[in-house]
Amino acid sequence: MNSATDAAPLTPAPGPTLFGQPRGLATLFLTEMWERFTYYGIQAVLILFMVAAVSRGGLGLDDKTSSSIFGLFLGSTYLLGLLGGWIADRLLGAQRAVISGGILIAAGSVLLAIGNHAIFFLGLLVNAMGVGLLKPNVSAIVASLYPEGGARRDAGFSIFYMGINIGGALGSFFVPLCAAAFGWRVGFALPALFMTLGVAQFLWTRSYLGAAGLQPAHERRGSWTPVVVFLAAVAVIVILALTRIVTLDAAVLVRAASWGYGLLALAYFVYLLFFAGLTAAERKRALVMVALFVASATFWAGYYQQGGSFNLFAERYTDRHIFGWEMPAGVLQAVNPFFVITLAGVFAALWIALGKRGRDPVASTKFGVALIFLGLGFLVMYFAAQHVLAGQLVLPTWLVLTYFLHTCGELCLSPVGLSYMSKLAPQRFVGQAMGVWFLSLALGGNLAGVLTGQYDASHLESLPGLFLKIFWYGVIVGAVMLLLTPLVKKLMAGVH
Numbered sequence: 001m002n003s004a005t006d007a008a009p010l011t012p013a014p015g016p017t018l019f020g021q022p023r024g025l026a027t028l029f030l031t032e033m034w035e036r037f038t039y040y041g042i043q044a045v046l047i048l049f050m051v052a053a054v055s056r057g058g059l060g061l062d063d064k065t066s067s068s069i070f071g072l073f074l075g076s077t078y079l080l081g082l083l084g085g086w087i088a089d090r091l092l093g094a095q096r097a098v099i100s101g102g103i104l105i106a107a108g109s110v111l112l113a114i115g116n117h118a119i120f121f122l123g124l125l126v127n128a129m130g131v132g133l134l135k136p137n138v139s140a141i142v143a144s145l146y147p148e149g150g151a152r153r154d155a156g157f158s159i160f161y162m163g164i165n166i167g168g169a170l171g172s173f174f175v176p177l178c179a180a181a182f183g184w185r186v187g188f189a190l191p192a193l194f195m196t197l198g199v200a201q202f203l204w205t206r207s208y209l210g211a212a213g214l215q216p217a218h219e220r221r222g223s224w225t226p227v228v229v230f231l232a233a234v235a236v237i238v239i240l241a242l243t244r245i246v247t248l249d250a251a252v253l254v255r256a257a258s259w260g261y262g263l264l265a266l267a268y269f270v271y272l273l274f275f276a277g278l279t280a281a282e283r284k285r286a287l288v289m290v291a292l293f294v295a296s297a298t299f300w301a302g303y304y305q306q307g308g309s310f311n312l313f314a315e316r317y318t319d320r321h322i323f324g325w326e327m328p329a330g331v332l333q334a335v336n337p338f339f340v341i342t343l344a345g346v347f348a349a350l351w352i353a354l355g356k357r358g359r360d361p362v363a364s365t366k367f368g369v370a371l372i373f374l375g376l377g378f379l380v381m382y383f384a385a386q387h388v389l390a391g392q393l394v395l396p397t398w399l400v401l402t403y404f405l406h407t408c409g410e411l412c413l414s415p416v417g418l419s420y421m422s423k424l425a426p427q428r429f430v431g432q433a434m435g436v437w438f439l440s441l442a443l444g445g446n447l448a449g450v451l452t453g454q455y456d457a458s459h460l461e462s463l464p465g466l467f468l469k470i471f472w473y474g475v476i477v478g479a480v481m482l483l484l485t486p487l488v489k490k491l492m493a494g495v496h
């Protein structure tokens with residue numbers, strides 16, 4: 001994937017194999033599958049639970065607050081990925097980080113299942129910390145199962161990406177189904193149960209991982225002090241909020257967080273470009289990283305409408321009756337991972353075929369195309385929302401078509417994004433490339449909540465307005481990426 005490991009000796013790690021892949025891949029596949037089950041399962045019901053009236057077992061929050069909390073949750077899972085990566089690298093090693101992350105996710109989900117308002121928000125926080133510890137590090141262990149790098153590792157990652165999406169599909173399907181049949185609490189209990197099984201499975205089969213991710217990767221050990229300071233600060237804020245000494249306004253927080261993430265990225269790039277002592281060639285590639293960062297954040301802000309405005313759209317404006325059965329709204333979120341599973345092979349074959357002709361598109365082209373697919377998906381939703389405005393319920397086919405287009409976009413951007421970032425970053429900054437990628441996801445996830453909050457059910461014209469706006473964001477940023485391609489080719493000289 002990145003040039004550092006491509007240069008490593010071409011000997012696969014010894015140990016048992018399964019279908020030609022290291023046996024440890026199955027361990028990681030199942031761990032990530034259950035983790036994504038919880039992540040997307042929770043997302044499929046989160047906003048609907050928050051807006052549902054108290055009489056229907058929900059939290060009875062208004063749309064704007066719920067959208068903001070949804071964005072804060074998504075953004076923080078990815079932001080905490082930066083801390084989670086650091087903790088694994090400097091303190092715990094990736095394996096122990098994954099175990100601790102899994103335990104936190106399971107514990108957080110128990111809090112979601114049992115809690116009143118306050119406990120519920122605490123559950124989201126604990127959950128986000130768990131995702132931050134688990135998600136980046138489980139991928140890091142996948143990478144280190146293949147010290148030889150190359151095509152076998154790429155194949156390993158493709159299989160792993162299937163695990164992500166099988167988990168996403170199962171969670172999006174069963175959690176809303178259980179919530180509808182047995183109540184929200186049972187819905188939230190499902191992630192707790194399966195994450196526990198996921199962790200048990202990891203512990204049971206951990207020996208297959210050998211030394212991969214066992215020790216912190218960095219020779220220089222870190223200190224626990226920053227982690228303790230961070231946790232203490234979080235604890236103080238939680239206590240102040242619980243005792244109502246300060247009132248936190250989610251809508252204000254989510255906007256502040258967007259600025260915070262944006263400024264963090266800006267500060268990092270200013271440092272990288274002007275103060276990190278880069279050579280002229282390295283600086284050119286770092287400029288490409290900036291463009292990819294903007295494109296990626298824009299993409300995820302649209303993509304993560306699935307758990308936000310699309311979920312509300314499915315609940316409120318979609319006729320979900322199939323043969324007399326009313327499908328729970330969140331289930332529609334399973335369409336995206338389902339399409340990923342069915343289409344990933346097609347896209348992989350396309351890149352290989354283009355590659356053979358020497359025409360594998362450069363990063364900016366793939367990102368540009370991804371954004372145009374994203375925009376087209378929103379154009380479909382714009383027309384769907386016009387029907388809603390005319391007072392009709394619409395068929396689920398609108399959302400299905402949009403998810404199809406979004407999945408095509410995802411397959412151009414998501415599987416290659418991290419590897420591009422690591423190739424573009426100067427060798428000594430490769431570790432930070434993962435951070436940049438996660439920061440783009442954090443910003444995108446957070447913005448997804450801000451955008452959903454712009455839909456106002458009492459002014460229904462805001463719905464097509466929102467979708468049209470995201471359509472323009474997608475096609476404009478996408479077109480700029482495509483126009484930048486000749487320049488990017490020059491700037492990237494030597495990177496493939």
Ligand code: GLN
Nearest residue numbers: 036164165168410414441
């Ligand atoms: N659905 C994929 C995942 O959850 C892609 C999104 C992402 O990279 N976060 O991993």
